[in-house]
Amino acid sequence: MPGEIHVRGVTKTFVGVHGDVRALDPIDLTIPEGQFLCIVGPSGCGKTTLLRIIAGLEQPTGGAVDFTIGHNGKPLRSVVFQEQGIFPWMNVLQNTAFGLKVRGIGRNEREAQARAYLDMLGLTPFADAYPRQLSGGMRQRVNIGRAFANDPAILLMDEPLASLDEQTKLLVQDDLLRVWEGSHKTVVYITHSLDEAIVLGDRVIVMTARPGKLKSVVDIDLPRPRNVLDMQSNAAFFDVRSRIWTALREEVLTLREREVVTDAV
Amino acid sequence: MQFRVPSVAPAPRASEPAKPFNIRKMTPLQRDRLMVVVSPLAVLIFWEFAARTNLVDRRILAPPTVIAATIWQLIQTGGLLNQAGTTLSRFAVGFVLGTIPGTLIGLAMGISPWTRSIVQPLVTAFYPLPRIALFPIILILVGLNETSNVIMISLGPLFTMIITTMAAVLNVEPIYKEVANSFGARPRDMYFDVMFPAALPVIMGGVKLSVGLALLNTVAVEFLVADNGIGHLIWNSWTTLSISQSVAGLVTAGILGSAIFTIAGAIEKRVVPWVPDQR
Numbered sequence: 001m002p003g004e005i006h007v008r009g010v011t012k013t014f015v016g017v018h019g020d021v022r023a024l025d026p027i028d029l030t031i032p033e034g035q036f037l038c039i040v041g042p043s044g045c046g047k048t049t050l051l052r053i054i055a056g057l058e059q060p061t062g063g064a065v066d067f068t069i070g071h072n073g074k075p076l077r078s079v080v081f082q083e084q085g086i087f088p089w090m091n092v093l094q095n096t097a098f099g100l101k102v103r104g105i106g107r108n109e110r111e112a113q114a115r116a117y118l119d120m121l122g123l124t125p126f127a128d129a130y131p132r133q134l135s136g137g138m139r140q141r142v143n144i145g146r147a148f149a150n151d152p153a154i155l156l157m158d159e160p161l162a163s164l165d166e167q168t169k170l171l172v173q174d175d176l177l178r179v180w181e182g183s184h185k186t187v188v189y190i191t192h193s194l195d196e197a198i199v200l201g202d203r204v205i206v207m208t209a210r211p212g213k214l215k216s217v218v219d220i221d222l223p224r225p226r227n228v229l230d231m232q233s234n235a236a237f238f239d240v241r242s243r244i245w246t247a248l249r250e251e252v253l254t255l256r257e258r259e260v261v262t263d264a265v
Numbered sequence: 266m267q268f269r270v271p272s273v274a275p276a277p278r279a280s281e282p283a284k285p286f287n288i289r290k291m292t293p294l295q296r297d298r299l300m301v302v303v304s305p306l307a308v309l310i311f312w313e314f315a316a317r318t319n320l321v322d323r324r325i326l327a328p329p330t331v332i333a334a335t336i337w338q339l340i341q342t343g344g345l346l347n348q349a350g351t352t353l354s355r356f357a358v359g360f361v362l363g364t365i366p367g368t369l370i371g372l373a374m375g376i377s378p379w380t381r382s383i384v385q386p387l388v389t390a391f392y393p394l395p396r397i398a399l400f401p402i403i404l405i406l407v408g409l410n411e412t413s414n415v416i417m418i419s420l421g422p423l424f425t426m427i428i429t430t431m432a433a434v435l436n437v438e439p440i441y442k443e444v445a446n447s448f449g450a451r452p453r454d455m456y457f458d459v460m461f462p463a464a465l466p467v468i469m470g471g472v473k474l475s476v477g478l479a480l481l482n483t484v485a486v487e488f489l490v491a492d493n494g495i496g497h498l499i500w501n502s503w504t505t506l507s508i509s510q511s512v513a514g515l516v517t518a519g520i521l522g523s524a525i526f527t528i529a530g531a532i533e534k535r536v537v538p539w540v541p542d543q544r
Binding site: 055056057075078079081082084085087088089090098099101102103130131132150 | 438440441443444445446447448449450451454458459462463465537538539541
């Protein structure tokens, strides 16, 4: 029986000196096993907070997240952080094998597993290099490799490609899809780029401006395996894109009006 | 910091036609290598000139050639190398005695808030004191012997390492801890694979500072109480008005210091190979 991630009535309020900030209004969400879910929303909408709650890095103020996804002694979830999350003191291979090392897997086995992902991501020639010797795109591939090599059931990614230039982003998206397709892993992917969400996701969720709520849910029925570069000229892609953009636009405008009002006061 | 024996002009390769060496088109590395020789040499030549022409009084500041001859003579008859060896081992013992406990205390303070609360007031009270002012108390407590000398030498590195190591641990990027936690790191992984290496570049900076402080204290202790070592030679020669001998001691101390700094730089490079060169 396929499992699910159940987000049940999750809320989050940050207690601050200048009063409390409601980051998330109750969120209910079911993510089926093996789905690539993308969450899009204006900045400050709480999408990162939601991801961190699913990752267990933060506690919800109300509600809970349950997992019915089996993981057979393997880790339940791993996080792909932003570029700075790579350890500068470890070489590419050691970085990639870090999760396995922490789980107590012997050196030969963990390096073999890590090397398999380095191979898929085109990083084999750089196995012994330190992160500072790599480009931003390569560093982010190491980040992705580290999470995949840990072999979790669920992968959580928080705008992993945000700092990359457009061309590099397309290449790394392609790498990510290649590694993910056929892995049956469940992915929750946060991004502020609508195009990225459509290119990568099975389903795109648009969140409202703060406090974050689910605004709309769109299934992306573009065929897989997908090629990121082909998508740029695919009619179905543009159709989906304009549907989601209409939903997102309202939110961005709401946010802007609110800022204008706040400025006036 | 690095001193390599410079090749003053890049050696032309056999296949290429030899390019004329253009001083304006040097790489920064070539420039550094060139200046390691040129700039001290310029000072020496000026000094020689000033002493020979009596711009400065030769009886006070003898020219470098005379100093060099004095050093040679001291090596042959005065046991200069033995004195240097004594200074070096005194420095080494004091340095290790201060650096290792200092690093350990600093790590404990960085990791454990309780330790930090308990030890911080003591460090704050002792750190700003001129440490040489503690020497009389150490002498009374420990006695006029080698132990009190090395304790005195160790104080500089001790406090420097406590403070830099603690700061290094406290300033580790939070994202590294978060990454480690998200992978389920146990405390052991957290300390050995994440916190310590993340703090190590700053700790190595403290080690280099400590080298300088330990050297300073070594010479100071030898001025004050020791009856051997380079510091003793410098001070003793001065009190007997053998100025050239005193300056010869000074030059020897300078050479020793440069050598130790070069070694420290090379060690740093091996210990934190992931840190880019900041030459």
